[in-house]
Amino acid sequence: MNKLILRTASRYLLPLLLLFAVFILLRGHYLPGGGFVGGLVAAIAFVLHAFAHGLRTTRHLLRIHPGYLMPAGLALAIGSGLLPVLARGRPFLTGIWHPEPLAVIGGIGTPLFFDLGVFLVVIGASLTILFTISETR
Amino acid sequence: MLLVTGLALSFLYPLFLAVWPGWVRGRRAYWTAAVPALLFLGCLQAWEQVMQGGMVILDLPWAPSLGVSLTFTLDGLSFLFSLLITGIGTLIFLYASAYMKGYADSARLFGWLGIFMGSMLGLVWSDNVITLFIFWELTSISSFFLIGYYQEDQASRQSARTALAVTGLGGLALLAAGLLIGQETGGYGLAGLQDLQGLLTASPLYPLIAVLVMLAAFTKSAQFPFHFWLPGAMKAPTPVSAYLHSATMVKAGVYLLLRFSPSLGGTEWWTWGLTAAGGITMVYAAWQTLFRTDLKALLAYSTVSALGIMVFMTGWGTEAAIKAAVGFVLVHALYKAPLFLVAGILDKVTGTREVTQLAGWGRALPFTAAAGLLAALSNAGLPPFLGFVGKDLVYEALLAQGNSVALWGMALAFVTNVLLLWAGLQAGLRPFAGKPAPGSGRPLSPGAWLWGPPLLLALLGLVAGCWPSWPGNWLVTPALRVTGFPGREAALALWHGYGPVLALSAATLLSGALLAVFIQPSATRSQRWMRWERIAPEAVVHAGYRVFSTAATRITRLLQNGYLRHYVFAVTLFLLVVTAIQLVPLLADGQLPYRIAAVTVYEVMILVMMAASIGFTVFTRSRLVAVASLGVTGYAICLLFVFYSAPDLAMTQFTIDTLTVILFVLVVFRLPRYLTFSTPAIRWRDGIQALAFGAVIFLLILAVLAEPVTREVGDYYARNAYLLAKGKNVVNVILVDFRGLDTLVEISVLAVAAIGVFGLLKLRLKPTEWPEK
Structure with a gap:
């Protein structure tokens, strides 16, 4: 199969799709979207890249094994839950918000970081599963 | 504060050891004892407050909505136990440092000992039934790991499992009792529970509560017929046996009974339950000691018997x-722990624990012999040892009852004491007396770290016996106050004057000494007795265990046969039957709504698409087509979600379907060509089952529609999403904020699943790591 078109397209699609994934993640607060879908879109972006360029190239691009994203995401999610406990003495996972919304990103608060944690875990888990299965022979 | 730090330290220290196990190899190991020593000093420091009625160590709300708080208090009763746990703990840690020298993984032992000590302290400090239960279970779990310390020994593992099964069962009973008490009194706090005694004992649930509490205490404190786990637990290293299975953990059951005695006691149920179980246990176990020749087994049965006396x-x-x-809790700890430690030294130095083969070691091991002798004499109840005081208390209390039942109890206690005296002499005196066996050369000196701790404890028993008013006023009286008695001064005394009690004590001593002269431990008697073991509770339980395990193996072979198609078949069939039993009667009664709203043309189109793609999936001869058409089904479902205004769901479903198709394609490339594994009959069966499953799901959805809708929850989220959580997308707000904890658990599950896939596919065991066939 001649993959020239796919190769060229995927080179540009990867950053676009990743940007789109982040967009979906941030958008989730007010409109349909969120960390889960965002993470899946990002995973699809990498899988598409792997289809076009081979797994080795994608792995090289990622630098780290995607599995490491899972503990990082879990730590971020738990940390965002612990922050209100430690800082304000409120129950675990209470939302704390910055009073002023930022440009582009919108409201900044612990739920956003929690969602970011979900995002990372979803990318990590789906890529780990996909990469592991496609590598096994 | 010192106490909280110490408690935290006893749980953190094992973590440190897990990271750096080398710490306890070599001389540094003795520093391990700093943790219990620190806690011991902390407890001593709290002495004044305890005398004034107790103190609060820590009070944290934990789950206030459930009425569970992390409250630790130190009162008279827990003070006595805390001193035993930390004081004996310090000596045990020192002893273990010397005893475990040369073991590569001694860090594991110290780690679990630390966890055990922390949980035991948590147990006696808990002011809440739920926390009490949690620490109770933690002691069982740490005991499990300590009994099974020699993990390559199958008998060790078996004993550990038995102990965990028995004490774990009791733990569940304790939880049930705690929940029932909470239900009756409206709270889980232990403080002030004695004021509710009337309410509790009058409740219709009272018999159940009392039996459950007794079950918990009897399993933990090894009362007949649950006693058998304790002799089995002697597979543990000796420091563990001395600490957990004689001085502290097994007394947790007695602690529980004392703690609940003012709130649950004073009834027929309580009195008869405890006296019957305790009475049978003390005589039965004391009798058993006559037939044991292994030092540790002998001591184990005498411990069971002593626990029986306490209960x-x-x-x-x-x-x-x-x-x-x-008083007996204290007395027993001070003589039984040294006897165990002495047995450990003998084992280490001479290489045997058989009483029949040990003789004349007194000259070679003078300090060990002194410790053993002192402990044996205290156990015998010779004045002025503390054991004498303890024995007198028992006789005095039974005489004061003055009824015929108590006189029978007195007879039982007398027999028990005589037999226990005999056992103590065999363990503490016999190995050292007489002529050394020929050929046993001069052994290596055990060293002060080994004989020091037992000697110190045994001397304490002597000192405390000479001045019994000290332990009486400082330890026993405050503990008595907790159990609802004023607790007069001078609770303990050496001299009670001439009278029946003194006569009984003298008779006990004389009979025990005579018994020791005429009856020697003998291997032949022990073997003759062993044939009765077939009907002992232990044998019955083990037979039951074998039946259980065979049945479990058969069921597992049947269900877990390794074929995915069987699993899918079994799971869906089960769901199908269970749901159909519920739903088909509803259908027959006409309770399901048949009127369905008007169908739009879009919906019809989607349905046609779905049906067509399912048809392709089922009937195609190419895997790739099957995968692709399965994807089409998924996308059609996405469209349905879009039509029913669930864009979040549709997006997720869409991406998931895409990934699923990719995943399948990746796998398909690696598979051989389409092969037919199943016969037409099986395919018919599967097809029918699939259709039936679909039909049942359809009925289920209809049944859900028939239920009256409660909008409360949904409305709450919709109203408060922006007000409380500052988000406008309700779905996402629920996911990351309102029910964030659920999401946290879900992503953890996701990560675990990914690790599972990774592990299953990437694991390459070296041939040396293959499981044994």
């Missing part, structure tokens, strides 16, 4: 009886 005395419930029980 027996607690059951009577009078001030004198409770005093005897509390």
Whole structure:
């Protein structure tokens, strides 16, 4: 199969799709979207890249094994839950918000970081599963 | 504060050891004892407050909505136990440092000992039934790991499992009792529970609560017929046996009974339950010691018997009886722990624990012999040892009852004491007396770290016996106050004047000494007795265990046969049957709504698409087509979600479907060509099952529609999403904020699943790591 078109397209699609994934993640607060879908879109972006360029190239691009994203995401999610406990003495996972919304990103608060944690875990888990299965022979 | 730090330290220290196990190899190991020593000093420091009625160590709300708080208090009763746990703990840690020298993984032992000590302290400090239960279970779990310390030994593992099964069962009973008490009194706090005694004992649930509490205490404190786990637990290293299975953990059951005695006691159920179990246990176990030749087994049965005495005395419930029980807790710890430690030294130095083969070691091991002798004499109840005081308390309390039942109890206690005296002499005196066996050369000196701790404990028993008013006023009286008695001064005394008690004590001593002269431990008698073991509770339980395990193996072979198609078949069939039993009668009654709203043209189109793609999936001869058409089904479902205004769901479903198709394609490339594994009959069966499953799901959805809709929850989220959580997308707000904890658990599950896939596919065991066939 001649993959020239796919190769060229995927080179540009990867950053676009990743940007789109982040967009979906941030958008989730007010409109349909969120960390889960965002993470899946990002995973699809990498899988598409792997289809076009081979797994080795994608792995090289990622630098780290995607599995490491899972503990990082879990730590971020738990940390965002612990922050209100430690800082304000409120129950675990209470939302704390910055009073002023930022440009582009919108409201900044612990739920956003929690969602970011979900995002990372979803990318990590789906890529780990996909990469592991496609590598096994 | 010192106490909280110490408690935290005893749980953190094992973590440190897990990271750096080398720490306890070599001389540094002795520093391990700093943790219990620190806690011991902390407890001593709290002495004044305890005298004034107790103190609060820590009070944290934990789950306030459930009425569970992390409250630790130190009162008279827990003070006595805390001193035993930390004081004996310090000596045990020192002893273990010397005893475990040369073991590569001694860090594991110290780690679990630390966890055990922390949980035991948590147990006696808990002011809440739920936390009490949690620490109770933690002691069982740490005991499990300590009994099974020699993990390559199958008998060790078996004993550990038995102990965990028995004490774990009791833990569940304790939880049930705690929940029932909470239901009756409206709270889980232990403080002030004695004021509710009337309410509790009058409740219709009272018999159940009492039986459950007794079950918990009897399993933990090894009462007949649950006693058998304790002799089995002697597979543990000796420091563990001395610490957990004689001085502290097994007394947790007695602690529980004493703790609940003012709130649950004073009834027929309580008195008869405790005295019967304690009475049978003390005589039965004391009798068993006659047939043991292994030092540790002998001591184990005498411990069971002593625990029986404590439970027996607690059951009577009078001030004198409770005093005897509390006093005996202290007395027993001070002589039984040294006897165990001495047995450990003998084992280490001579290489055997057989009483029949040990003789004449007194000259070679003078300090060990001194410790053993002192402990044996205290156990014998010779004045002026503390054991004498303890024995007197028992006789005095039973005499004061003055009824015929108590006289029978007295007879039982007398027999028990005589037999226990015999056992103590065999363990503490016999190995050292007489002529050394020929050929046993001069052994290596055990060293002060080994003989020091038992000697110190045994000397303490002598000192405390000479001035019994000290332990009486400082330890026993405050503990008595907790159990609801005023607890007069001078609770313990050496001299009670001439009278029946003194006569009984003298008779006990004389009979025990005579018994020791005429009856020697003998291997032949022990073997003759062993044939009765077939009908002992232990054998019955083990037979039951074998039946259980065979049945479990058969069921597993049947269900877990390794074929995915069987699993899918079994799971869906089960769901199908269970749901159909519920739903088909509804259908027959016409309770399901048949009127369905008007169908739009879009919906029809989607349905046609779905049906067509399912048809392709089922009937195609190419895997790739099957995968692709399965994807089409998924996308069609996405469209349905879009039509029913669930864009979040549609997006997720869409991406998931895409990934699923990719995943399948990746796998398909690696598979051989389409092969037919199943016969037409099986395919018919599967097809029918699939259709039936679909039909049942359809009925289920209809049934859901028939239920009246409660909008409360949904409305709450919709109203408050922006007000409370500052988000406008309700779905996402629920996911990351309102029910964030659920999401946290879900992503953890996701990560675990990914690790599972990774592990299953990437694991390449070296041939040396293959499981044994």
